[in-house]
Amino acid sequence: MTQQTALVIEDSPEFTRVATTLLGNEGFRVVHASNGEQGIEAARRYGPELVLLDITLPGIDGIEVCRRIREFSDCYVVMVTARTDELDRVLGLTMGADDYVTKPFSPRELTARIRAMRRRPRVAASPDVRLFGRLSVDPVAHEVLVDGEAVELTRIEYDLLEVLTGAPRRTFTRGQLMDAVWGGDWVGDDHVIVVHLANLRRKLGESATNQGWIRTVRGFGYRFEPVTDEEPATALAR
Structure with missing residues (x-):
């Protein structure tokens, strides 16, 4: 089975280390980008199954990064934010994110969300349009x-x-x-x-x-x- 790639777009070294370990334990090959432009390029290059995307990034913010990734990829996108403003979460989902977590969060919570997302059953296909x-x-x-x-x-x-x-x-x-x-x-x-x-x-x-x-x-x-x-x-x- 081909190992799936997860992309972490985050400028905090501490969070990046935690996320890399967590995603590696879930079987992902993990790549990292520290700003929005690098993140978009990495998404194009590696075609990740999952993107863990911080809203607050140097340069373009995570909401714009999500919008631009959605122009060429249907990967799972989980937004990460330290903000408590519901508007940020809604904007992230509006731009195409699948879910969000708010810092601080427990690794167990993020792991559970990622597992649920990956196990999400596809609706049984019908041969008829x-x-x-x-x-x-x-x-x-x-x-x-x-x-x-x-x-x-x-x-x-x-x-x-x-x-x-x-x-x-x-x-x-x-x-x-x-x-x-x-x-x-x-x-x-x-x-x-x-x-x-x-x-x-x-x-x-x-x-x-x-x-x-x-x-x-x-x-x-x-x-x-x-x-x-x-x-x-x-x-x-x-």
Whole structure:
């Protein structure tokens, strides 16, 4: 089995040592970059499965680094921050991060999150393309089209859409979506569902106030509504 690579983008030598040991114990080959520009180049060069990315970096910050990595990679990205401002965490997730941890954190917590992320079960693929008016979801190719144009989604955004489209009109609680996408041993909070669904809606040309395919069921959760051509969803955001 080919050893997977983890990339640590962090300017703190102490944290880098801890993260390198932790990831090495998880079976990763670990590479390191000490600033954002080096991190982006390392991500291109090594094609890591996982990036552990500090928000506060010399030069360009981690949020911008995440955005630029997402232009060419669907690797797992875990943001690390010493800040307590929720806005930083939301911005990181909006730029395509899969999860975040806040310093100080226990190595056990980070290890549990990484293991849960890597074990996250993919939704069982169906040989049939799912067609919902202007939207098509191909579970084999992992491709999403709106009006015939490809929509670029992160792994988690795609997995959420695949779960929802696999059972149209069924309402899922946040917990059910967490279990389906991350697995039952997830140790994070379910707020990440809200952010990832907001990102997914935006990419599909929707929003929480202008809902089309993805509907909020107040007080319970979310469902996928197979909108027909006669009831078009909002136009794809350009």
